[in-house]
Amino acid sequence: MDIRVCTDGDWARIYEFYRLTMDAGRTYSFPPNQTIDEARPWWMEPPPGQTVVALDGQEIIGSAKMGPNRPGRGAHIATAAFLVDPNHQGRGVGRALGEYMINWAREEGYHGIQFNAVVESNHPAVHLWQSLGFEIIGTVPEAFDHPDDGLVGLHVMYQRLR
Template sequence: MEIRVATDDDWPGIYPFYATIMAAGRTYPFPERQSPDEAKPWWMEQPPGRTVVAVDGGEIVGSAKMGPNRPGRGSHIGTASFLVDPAHQGRGIGRALGQYAIAWCREQGFSGMTFNAVVEVNAPAVHLWKSLGFEVIGTVPGAFDHPEHGRVGLHVMFRSL
């Protein structure tokens, strides 16, 4: 598997699993039922951020976006978001993208990384981020309306770089 910087030509390969994941409503508080043109700016980061794709056998199997968590005086902390095509989950793609994002944020000079909205019942994601050195520093109760669990918390997770 190769992880490389995404181009505009990659968006048609990302959008189908982006739309599937958003429609499932289990992991992101992003708008649902976005057209490709509406969704693209939600995922394809502009500098100083970056979007990458994980490619296996010529197929895009995952993607991540990363950059400063906030502008100005908050720009020393990085953030990232991740998507793995549901047809390819369980193969270490999320871990590889997470490791890439950590390394990239470190190279860019960020002093830490935060994830602002990890759904607390998303056990695989919480486990993965903890295994990569993130810790839950707070939870916003009832901030996410999960289709099976109702209103659940959103974890704020952090790690120093």
């Protein structure tokens, strides 16, 4: 699997699994039913951040966006979001993208990485991030309306890099 910086031409393919993920409503609080043009600014991260794609040969099977968590005095902490094509889940795509993001944040000089809203019932994601060194530093109770589990918490997860 290769990971590279996303090009404008990659967006249409990313949008296919972005749409599936957002419309399912299980992992992100992004708006559902977005058109390709409405969704683009939600995923395509401008500098100083970046969006990347994970490739199996020439096929895009995942994507991540990363950058500063906050502007100004909060810009020394990174954040990120991750998507894996449902047809390719369970193959280590999320782990590879997570490892890429952690290395990128270190190289860019960030002091830490904060994930603001990891759905508490998304056990595979929580387990993955913990296995990569993230800690749950707090949970906002009932902050996410999951279509199957009802109101569940959103974890704030953090990894110190320095």
